[in-house]
Amino acid sequence: METQHGAASFWTQTDALFRKNLVFQKRRKKANCQILLFPIILVAVLVWLRKAFSTDSGQSKLFPPGYECSDVELAPNNENFTLCSIPSPREYPPLLHVPDSEYRAVATASLPFGDLPDGSCRKTNSCPATVLFTGSNKSFALDLAGRLFPRSPILNTSDILNGFADGVFGSSSVFDPDLNMYLDPAFSPENGPIYNLQRRCRRNSSSSIFVGSKGTKKDVKCIKGLRLWRNSSSEINDELFKGYLTGNPEKMANEIVAAYDLLNSNSKNFNVTVWYNSSMNKGSQGEKNSVMRVARSINLVSNAYLEFLLGANYKILFEFVKEMPKHPVLPEVADFISPFFNVFAIWIVLQLIPIILTNLVYEKQWNLRIMMKMHGLGDGPYWMISYVYFLALSSVYMLGFGASCSFLGLGSFTDHDYLLQFVFFSVYVNLQIAFSFLVSRMFSKVRTTSVVAYLIVFATGLVGKFFFQGKVDDPSFPRNLVTVMELYPGFALYRVFHEFSVKARESKLSHSRGMTWQDLSDRSNGMREVLIIMVAEWFVFLFVTYCLDNKNSIFCFRRKLNPSSPWTHFRASDQAEKADLVEEREKVEELLVQPNRSYPIVCDNLRKVYPGRDGNPSKVAVDGLSLALARGECFGMLGPNGAGKSTFIKMMIGLTQPSAGTAFVEDLNIQIDMKKVYTSMGVCPQHDLLWETLTGREHLLFYGRLKNLKGPALNRAVEESLGSVNLLNGGVADKQAGKYSGGMKRRLSVAISLIGDPKVVYLDEPSTGLDPASRKELWDVVMRAKRDRVIILTTHSMEEADHLCDRLGIFVDGRMQCIGNSKQLKARYGGFYVLTITTSPENENEVERLVSGRCPSANKTYNLSGTQKFDLAKNEVRIADVFSIVEAAKSKFTVQSWGIADTTLEDVFFRVASGAEAFNFI
Numbered sequence: 001m002e003t004q005h006g007a008a009s010f011w012t013q014t015d016a017l018f019r020k021n022l023v024f025q026k027r028r029k030k031a032n033c034q035i036l037l038f039p040i041i042l043v044a045v046l047v048w049l050r051k052a053f054s055t056d057s058g059q060s061k062l063f064p065p066g067y068e069c070s071d072v073e074l075a076p077n078n079e080n081f082t083l084c085s086i087p088s089p090r091e092y093p094p095l096l097h098v099p100d101s102e103y104r105a106v107a108t109a110s111l112p113f114g115d116l117p118d119g120s121c122r123k124t125n126s127c128p129a130t131v132l133f134t135g136s137n138k139s140f141a142l143d144l145a146g147r148l149f150p151r152s153p154i155l156n157t158s159d160i161l162n163g164f165a166d167g168v169f170g171s172s173s174v175f176d177p178d179l180n181m182y183l184d185p186a187f188s189p190e191n192g193p194i195y196n197l198q199r200r201c202r203r204n205s206s207s208s209i210f211v212g213s214k215g216t217k218k219d220v221k222c223i224k225g226l227r228l229w230r231n232s233s234s235e236i237n238d239e240l241f242k243g244y245l246t247g248n249p250e251k252m253a254n255e256i257v258a259a260y261d262l263l264n265s266n267s268k269n270f271n272v273t274v275w276y277n278s279s280m281n282k283g284s285q286g287e288k289n290s291v292m293r294v295a296r297s298i299n300l301v302s303n304a305y306l307e308f309l310l311g312a313n314y315k316i317l318f319e320f321v322k323e324m325p326k327h328p329v330l331p332e333v334a335d336f337i338s339p340f341f342n343v344f345a346i347w348i349v350l351q352l353i354p355i356i357l358t359n360l361v362y363e364k365q366w367n368l369r370i371m372m373k374m375h376g377l378g379d380g381p382y383w384m385i386s387y388v389y390f391l392a393l394s395s396v397y398m399l400g401f402g403a404s405c406s407f408l409g410l411g412s413f414t415d416h417d418y419l420l421q422f423v424f425f426s427v428y429v430n431l432q433i434a435f436s437f438l439v440s441r442m443f444s445k446v447r448t449t450s451v452v453a454y455l456i457v458f459a460t461g462l463v464g465k466f467f468f469q470g471k472v473d474d475p476s477f478p479r480n481l482v483t484v485m486e487l488y489p490g491f492a493l494y495r496v497f498h499e500f501s502v503k504a505r506e507s508k509l510s511h512s513r514g515m516t517w518q519d520l521s522d523r524s525n526g527m528r529e530v531l532i533i534m535v536a537e538w539f540v541f542l543f544v545t546y547c548l549d550n551k552n553s554i555f556c557f558r559r560k561l562n563p564s565s566p567w568t569h570f571r572a573s574d575q576a577e578k579a580d581l582v583e584e585r586e587k588v589e590e591l592l593v594q595p596n597r598s599y600p601i602v603c604d605n606l607r608k609v610y611p612g613r614d615g616n617p618s619k620v621a622v623d624g625l626s627l628a629l630a631r632g633e634c635f636g637m638l639g640p641n642g643a644g645k646s647t648f649i650k651m652m653i654g655l656t657q658p659s660a661g662t663a664f665v666e667d668l669n670i671q672i673d674m675k676k677v678y679t680s681m682g683v684c685p686q687h688d689l690l691w692e693t694l695t696g697r698e699h700l701l702f703y704g705r706l707k708n709l710k711g712p713a714l715n716r717a718v719e720e721s722l723g724s725v726n727l728l729n730g731g732v733a734d735k736q737a738g739k740y741s742g743g744m745k746r747r748l749s750v751a752i753s754l755i756g757d758p759k760v761v762y763l764d765e766p767s768t769g770l771d772p773a774s775r776k777e778l779w780d781v782v783m784r785a786k787r788d789r790v791i792i793l794t795t796h797s798m799e800e801a802d803h804l805c806d807r808l809g810i811f812v813d814g815r816m817q818c819i820g821n822s823k824q825l826k827a828r829y830g831g832f833y834v835l836t837i838t839t840s841p842e843n844e845n846e847v848e849r850l851v852s853g854r855c856p857s858a859n860k861t862y863n864l865s866g867t868q869k870f871d872l873a874k875n876e877v878r879i880a881d882v883f884s885i886v887e888a889a890k891s892k893f894t895v896q897s898w899g900i901a902d903t904t905l906e907d908v909f910f911r912v913a914s915g916a917e918a919f920n921f922i
């Protein structure tokens with residue numbers, strides 16, 4: 001079936017849709033701002049977080065205010081740390097906070113270090129607070145220890161080395177909100193009370209350090225301290241590595257995870273930061289990776305290795321700053337934000353899902369997809385261009401996100417193989433689009449879609465961080481279950497980000513490369529599985545979406561009616577059919593046997609039953625409609641509200657499936673070949689289906705292209721259409737449809753239905769809301785348009801039906817009651833005159849008596865305040881009789897006014913409708 005111009009090719013439709021989408025997206029200013037601003041805001045927060053934890057100058061914010069050193073710079077190799085003056089050091093230094101006893105370091109099977117106490121101290125709450133020192137300058141370390149506890153009477157080198165110094169940091173500590181710590185105002189060499197406290201501590205425990213823990217003053221207590229010395233960081237590495245190899249790695253990992261959990265739940269008690277140089281120089285890459293993971297956890301378990309603690313006076317702190325470059329401190333600090341980075345990154349990337357979903361659901365909610373389909377847009381171009389369009393949008397978005405993160409030095413983007421990242425993120429955005437296509441089928445309202453989708457995005461970030469990540473890092477959690485969780489694309493993406501950031505941290509600490517292709521063969525990082533899952537799901541989602549979209553053609557091949565269905569037993573002849581309907585039915589049966597091209601529409605016993613819902617019975621909306629419409633005919637469907645007119649049109653345009661029977665449009669069965677039918681069809685639906693942000697001209701250009709109009713022919717057709725529906729004046733054509741009045745929208749809808757010369761046009765109440773002038777113009781358009789096509793028009797305006805329609809059918813309660821042209825119907829159903837006569841109310845009875853005297857079968861149809869209407873059968877009275885009735889009345893009383901009219905279509909309508917007991921009109 002071809003239009004005059006031939007059906008638009010795949011690429012023509014694609015081109016039309018692409019142009020329309022571009023204009024549509026350009027106009028969605030709010031959505032565009034959101035797309036741009038959301039990542040910018042989140043990236044800005046990330047930058048701020050990063051600065052909060054690690055300033056650009058390389059100095060950790062973990063140092064309290066007042067110890068900031070503005071001109072200290074961290075060289076790329078972390079080696080050259082220059083000393084600077086501290087502008088305004090605080091008078092009182094921060095005190096040391098250490099973990100509660102149960103979290104302090106003890107020797108275990110996996111950490112079998114001789115100088116750590118055994119685990120029994122945990123039972124008695126007597127484990128010492130272990131402080132591990134290392135560095136290139138041992139005497140400096142000893143000096144440091146001395147200064148930490150400056151007034152201890154046993155403070156000397158051997159004390160420090162053989163146990164630890166006693167220390168006392170005053171009982172009159174006050175909380176310093178700036179430092180978020182307790183300070184001891186008594187802490188100065190000159191201050192006397194310190195000695196009392198020292199003694200008290202020494203009395204209670206032989207070798208003790210003071211801990212001013214967070215809380216109230218009574219928390220100030222003395223505890224045992226244990227200082228461990230290692231000659232270098234590599235010594236620590238070796239021990240750890242040995243511990244890993246000789247111990248039970250799984251058990252060790254479990255211990256670390258348990259300790260990590262405890263630490264998390266107690267993190268507020270800590271103000272000791274642990275630095276650990278995890279650069280590895282032994283073992284295979286796989287072993288190194290495993291140890292790195294362990295080491296990363298150990299870093300956070302501050303009771304295992306305390307390599308650094310804040311000094312007790314600013315000079316010492318200052319000295320530490322000098323020492324810091326020996327250790328890879330700053331990258332560690334920066335990596336504290338990694339978990340936030342993953343969550344934020346997830347939110348940023350997943351934000352595309354609601355955007356894609358709302359786009360798709362918008363077209364579904366407003367039936368725009370079906371509207372495009374009805375004007376010839378095939379599924380192929382629709383899905384392809386939608387896919388390409390969202391892919392382009394996602395790619396630009398992801399590139400922008402990646403580039404800004406790299407530019408800001410955030411996250412792990414800069415550390416890894418760029419091609420590897422490109423492949424992972426490309427696969428993911430494709431998966432995300434396919435996922436959105438599939439999920440969009442579950443929604444029908446934009447607002448619900450948007451709310452649900454954003455909630456899911458938000459939840460995915462948090463669940464990923466607080467649940468999924470824990471499972472990934474927990475070696476005791478079954479790997480298969482992790483894989484199952486990764487079937488959800490949000491978690492697959494979380495895993496990718498997680499592994500990239502883990503690797504980035506490891507590479508920073510070990511000064512090695514980030515993730516490369518070789519790392520895909522390392523099973524411990526799970527990247528290969530995630531990639532396989534994402535690729536497989538991408539195809540599966542697309543395939544399932546395709547199947548659901550084409551389920552009729554795939555699963556049914558051809559919609560057949562169930563012979564046992566109660567609906568199929570119905571025949572129109574079950575009702576006592578009138579001659580006109582019988583004749584129409586016979587014509588249909590003849591055409592079914594011998595198709596005739598001059599009848600483009602043949603409806604064969606069409607029936608639609610809406611199933612009952614919520615306890616309501618099912619509703620027969622169209623009941624066995626048989627109809628044959630010839631080319632050049634405008635067929636009018638009349639009927640009261642709820643008669644089934646719109647349902648009939650919905651079946652004809654493919655918005656709903658018939659329950660029984662079928663119809664043929666240009667010999668194509670609407671139950672089977674609806675897609676082909678669409679190429680020769682124009683529709684003006686009852687409710688305007690327009691894109692609020694597109695102009696009238698853009699709508700017509702789009703639908704014109706879909707109908708294969710091109711170049712000058714397209715422009716000419718658009719101009720003519722706009723002119724014919726009076727939308728050219730005052731620049732209305734270039735205003736957005738959302739700003740049109742109801743009448744303008746209606747005219748635009750009619751213009752859309754007629755553009756591209758469709759052979760069959762459905763106009764569902766086209767003149768609703770039009771002013772008389774516009775309605776007249778519209779009628780002219782329809783009159784011109786009907787010449788070479790069939791137009792089916794529903795209307796409540798009898799005048800419109802009389803003016804435009806060659807034939808009319810009156811529908812009541814789902815059934816066609818009569819069919820014929822206006823004259824035939826008037827003759828058949830309207831063989832009467834209508835006499836209207838107005839007198840004073842007291843003379844009403846006399847008027848009625850005079851009328852029934854001349855015309856015994858007269859039917860009073862109206863009576864109000866002296867005005868009465870009578871139907872007078874033409875076979876009983878002549879016009880002269882009517883005059884004599886009036887003359888007789890005038891001779892007896894005053895007749896204020898009177899009139900006689902022939903039957904109108906409206907009279908016919910009322911009569912047919914009331915005859916069918918649809919409603920009472922008297």
Ligand SMILES: Nc1ncnc2c1ncn2[C@@H]1O[C@H](COP(=O)(O)OP(=O)(O)OP(=O)(O)O)[C@@H](O)[C@H]1O
Nearest residue numbers: 610619620621639640641642643644645646647648
């Ligand atoms: N989706 C539906 N589910 C259930 N019943 C429906 C549905 N759509 C329509 N109906 C019912 O089917 C009957 C026919 O409705 P339809 O909209 O076709 O009438 P209509 O003649 O077009 O009315 P109007 O002139 O008011 O537009 C009505 O009783 C209506 O309530």
